[in-house]
Amino acid sequence: MPRVIPELARESLWPADADEARALQDRLAPRVRVEPLDPGGVRLVAGLDVSYGAAELVAAAVVLDAVTLEVVAQATVRAAPSFPYVPGLFAFRELPPLLAALERLTVEPDAYVCDGYGLAHPRRFGLACHLGVLLDRPVLGVAKNAFVSEAAEPGPTRGAAADLVDGGEVVGRCLRVQDGVRPVYVSVGHRADLDSACALVLRLSPRHRICEPIRRADRLSRAELAAPAGGKQT
DNA sequence: GCGACAG
DNA sequence: ATCTTGTCGC
Numbered sequence: 659m660p661r662v663i664p665e666l667a668r669e670s671l672w673p674a675d676a677d678e679a680r681a682l683q684d685r686l687a688p689r690v691r692v693e694p695l696d697p698g699g700v701r702l703v704a705g706l707d708v709s710y711g712a713a714e715l716v717a718a719a720v721v722l723d724a725v726t727l728e729v730v731a732q733a734t735v736r737a738a739p740s741f742p743y744v745p746g747l748f749a750f751r752e753l754p755p756l757l758a759a760l761e762r763l764t765v766e767p768d769a770y771v772c773d774g775y776g777l778a779h780p781r782r783f784g785l786a787c788h789l790g791v792l793l794d795r796p797v798l799g800v801a802k803n804a805f806v807s808e809a810a811e812p813g814p815t816r817g818a819a820a821d822l823v824d825g826g827e828v829v830g831r832c833l834r835v836q837d838g839v840r841p842v843y844v845s846v847g848h849r850a851d852l853d854s855a856c857a858l859v860l861r862l863s864p865r866h867r868i869c870e871p872i873r874r875a876d877r878l879s880r881a882e883l884a885a886p887a888g889g890k891q892t
Numbered sequence: 893g894c895g896a897c898a899g
Numbered sequence: 900a901t902c903t904t905g906t907c908g909c
Contacts, residue, residue, distance in 0.1 A: 708899075710900050743900075745897040752899075774898045784898070801898050843898090 660704075660760045660767065662792040670792065671754055672740075679747045683783040689791045690776075690783070692846055695769065695854035700724045700796070703862065704760070704767035705871020706789075708752050709879035714738055717755035718879035720871060721767050724861070727870050733762035734882040745805070746780050749788040756789070769796040769850075771862065771871045776847035778807050778822050778830035790848020797847030798855045800869060804832070804843050812841050819856060831856055835863040842867060 673679035704721045720732040735758040741750040775784030776799035786799030807824035809832035816837050822830035830845030833856050844859050862869035
């Protein structure tokens with residue numbers, strides 16, 4: 659159901675090589691908007707993730723009720739990788755299949771959470787920013803470790819946080835979502851600010867380190883990857 | 893030059 | 900991301 663303007667997708671997802679990909683990121687980065695995200699406006703949240711097999715991948719999107727965290731809709735897409743994994747150019751590898759999976763959804767999410775970075779990226783345009791700009795909807799990036807940025811060790815309890823800094827600027831936040839458990843790295847993708855992003859991630863992580871939307875998408879993509887190809891594609 | 897490097 | 904056993908703990 660979520661759609662991207664065809665021209666924008668065609669021009670910003672298929673670079674001929676790494677240099678062109680970096681140029682595309684530099685050209686699109688100015689479109690990112692950082693602004694408060696109204697918690698009450700987020701009823702449906704989509705979690706995105708991709709699992710890899712020998713020569714194929716499965717992209718999954720799972721939509722949850724932001725309050726009850728119950729699954730409202732989900733979709734998967736099986737495809738062949740169309741771009742190699744290059745640190746910093748992650749979006750060109752995962753966005754095409756993820757967008758295809760999103761188109762299969764039967765509901766319109768109010769916000770999206772994806773694996774990886776938003777502004778905590780070398781050119782301030784990680785996967786979360788790229789997806790946000792293409793959809794022009796709120797998107798957050800949650801990674802399991804830092805890339806270009808550094809952060810102090812946050813306090814030991816849930817909710818404790820420390821600035822993620824790169825080149826002298828705050829690009830995200832190292833956030834502990836469970837007592838005594840390693841923190842996650844949150845950065846804004848689009849149409850959100852750090853405070854609202856962290857508040858939402860905490861709400862979406864009532865029990866585990868990985869927030870529920872991404873957790874569900876991870877499980878779904880793995881299950882579909884293991885399932886016999888050609889079967890029902892949610 | 894060398895190592896590091898979201899998933 | 901993925902290749903992989905048992906083990907400790909809620």
